[in-house]
Amino acid sequence: MAEVLLAVVVDMVAGREDDGQRFEDDVLARLGKHGGTLERRLRTADAGSEVHLLRFTSRAGYEAFLADPDRLALRDKVGHAAPAARVLEVKDV
Template sequence: MTDGKLLLVALVDLVPGAEADSARYEDEVLALLPRHGGVLERRLTTGETEVQVIRFESRAGLDAFMGDPERLALRDRYGDTAPAARVLEVIDR
């Protein structure tokens, strides 16, 4: 985006049979966004898939979030119940 901010859409596939644990993992990870200049704008679910709209003040904030040791530890702790996500950088029209 031209103002340096990033707008992202994350498509998160919750783990079949472990949807509650997958959603709990997402709750904990999304709570880390503010420390890196990130804001969760929307969170929608079908029960099996989540769509998250996230804004970051800068790419550096996104990079810091991705490398956050607490986020990485959560992924290790949740193991196979941590969901996979596809993240798209989008532009508001």
């Protein structure tokens, strides 16, 4: 079972940064349920973007996180204020 390391670039919707940050708080709180951990969370000075470094104990855990119905419901609830995320699978070098 190989770990999965991800760098996630999250772009908030302009004018809805507070909603986007609350959404990210709620979603990131669900990581542990799926064997994931937040190693770093960085925010730009203008609060328009965040960078997350996430680690999952397995690919199955990551896939379960993506399919988590509670996570998906949170995304539906935030609607148009949901941030856009670019996920990069990375490795230590």
